[in-house]
Amino acid sequence: MALLEVKDIHTYYGNIHALKGVSFEVDTGEIIALIGSNGAGKTTTLRTISGLMEPREGAVYYDGDDISNTRADLLVSRGISMVPEGRGVFAKLTVEENLDMGAYVRRDGDIKEDFKSAYSLFPRLEERKKQFAGTLSGGEQQMLAIARALMSKPRLLLLDEPSMGLAPVLVDGVFDTVQRIANEGVTILLVEQNAHMALQIADRGYVLQSGEVAISDTASNLQQNETVQKTYLGID
């Protein structure tokens, strides 16, 4: 059974029909890439899954339960963690406090280990743990946002445009990290405009176009797909 199943969801911004029946599945342990151009509905899909928006029709199933109308904050304790677009670190809290906020829903109290593993994943953050998050560079903020999302010990990690606004050198690093997180057993749903990088680490991918799934296939097939090459990979 799929860990996450999105079934024919329709989401609106007021009267604007943003998602027109999006369906896809994410199995445990997979890395899934949602690619598409600006305004295709990628972020809206993530916001609908994470509970920040509600679908008007259709449903989202997580672990077999319908979570379409479940509040976002409750989903965090059920194991869905999101790295929002534009990173969204708390600029006026220190790195350490940011990570602490990530563990907000944890009730088991033993978060020392998680701090350790966050710092081993991103040694850079340990060097700067007393620094205000707002003073970090873009790449470091992205690391922090990901590390913070991991602090809640998620089963499903939703990543919204992790490469946005980063220098190409840093982008490689971010995707390496995503791969390493997946190797540790976290299922990943990745939304990216940078289709090239996303498809390199993903198992399967879905191409969104004006609020609908246009193509779905394995990542390697998508990389060979002529339309995808033309439209999203810039290969003629």
Next chain:
Amino acid sequence: MDLIWTQTSRRVLVYGLLAGAFILFIGAVGMIAAFHEREVVDRFISLGQLMLMLAPFVTAYYVAGQVAERDQDRPLALVSGVLIGLLTTVPTVILLLFNSDQYRFLLDLTLRLTPFVAATITAWRMHRAGAEAQTALGAWLAIVLLVGIVTFSFALIFEIKGNLRSVLVNINREWVAVVTFDNRGDLMRGLGALALVSTVSGFAGSILYLLPAVPRRALIYGLGVTALIGAFGETARLILQENVDRDTLREIFRRDTLRQNAALALFIISTAAGFLWARYGGQARARFGSLESAQRRAINIIGLVLFVVIMLMLPWLIGRTLSDVAVTIGIFVLMGLGLNIAIGLAGLLDLGYLTNYAVGAYILAVLTSIGPLGLFKGTFTFWMVIPLALLAAMFAGFVFAVPVLRMRGDYLAIATLGFGEIIGKLAISDWLKPLIGGAQGVQAIPKPIFFGTELKNPEQLYYIVLVASLVTLFVSIRLNNSRTGRQWMAIREDEDVATAMGIDTARAKLLAFTLSAATGGVAGAIFAAKVGTVFPNSFTVFISINVLSLIIVGGIASNPGIVVGAIVLIGMPELLREFSEFRFLLYGALLILMMIKRPQGLIPSKIVTHETRSGVKPKLATAE
């Protein structure tokens, strides 16, 4: 060199005339004459005269600093100080001339010539810029007509009314007497005196800047302390009279004014103290920093104990009148600490805080009053009702929070402002009149009784406020460092991301509004018991604005800042009662000045300091 001269001279000109316009403005609104009533040093200088001197002094200090730093030219800085002193008098001198019978023809002349001069200059510049002769002529005619209509109307008004006084009511004999330093009879001598005082002030300001750092700081400290104590002479005397015998008091003060010798002594002592601090203060701090942490903690604890002891003894030290002011300050400290939970911690801009204050006051009034509107005629005591007032205010905070939960930033502010107005109108309404008395309010509220003693004096009520404030302070410090505080901080930063962390933002915001309301209720109840009557007039939007302003002026999310803010914004106006007509003018000026020069507040919190230093603009609420 030429460039420096033009830049510098322009700066001097602009700042000098600005200071002059400022002087003229405060004169025209009547402040100078009103402040002249209060003497700073007996038979030497009044507060009004001090203001006349302070404007060129401060401006010259500032401009001399710019000239000395940018142009590296110290003599030039002195010259600019003198020029600023002179320029400051220009607007006042012009008005004085216009105002005098002898030189009134100057006003007529100016009014008549202005349109022609303005038109000619403009036309000439257009011509020089290459405009056709016809166009320039057309412009000339148009300007003469347009400006002429304005000046002609003015001329007509003065013709009819005979003088400037009818238009500018505060440009009167008193004003003339102050600005001419009591030379009203001989205008030329008056102008000379004004120019001399102003020039000397400007010169002194620029000299002060050029002094080495240690004597400069010492002098600023000495002058500041002397002027402040002189200006608040009445307050100083009230404090001293509790602790000093009558003869000594008479040596220091003549009525409420500092005597000249006393002022001189005060100046010398405070300058010496300032000198010692400027010279050795850094060393002392460095030594304190190098102490071991145990010793440092010991010193801190001694300081804290000393502070608590002073707070406990305060009513004895300051006497009845000032205790009354202290109680009022305390009531606002309570509200400030409460509102800070919503605004400072959770970033919710609540402009309806008066709701909680009103609820607390009316609950206490109705439940304890022994008058006709009292429900229980004295069965309930103050102490029983205080918790009820707290709970009622929390309930009100909760109820009003529910509909605005989804609103953010500016929208939230407007909605809460509306709720506050509704409460004000309800209090005065006929509908609730049988319960809370409408415009007549509730009367005959008994004073609290503490183990048989009726706490009827401000000195006694002070302790209730003190205990309530300390408890609130403790709670808000604990909250700030708790999981709940973190939750609010996250919401203040970014509501969506906070949700993504698993925070139930709706619940957290409700909690913030509810807790924030609690101290408002207590403050209202104490206020009602202190005054003994509750009128709807006491609950205007200015309560909310006052509380918000004291938080902003003191420093958002900073507990010591809130106390200082309350002293400055609530205490000072109480001590300057006689100038209450200028209260909001000064208030507004202070807020604008603070926002420009020190947006982080007088005693900023750690986080806000970081924000302003890193160039991020501090924000009041999470505006989208």
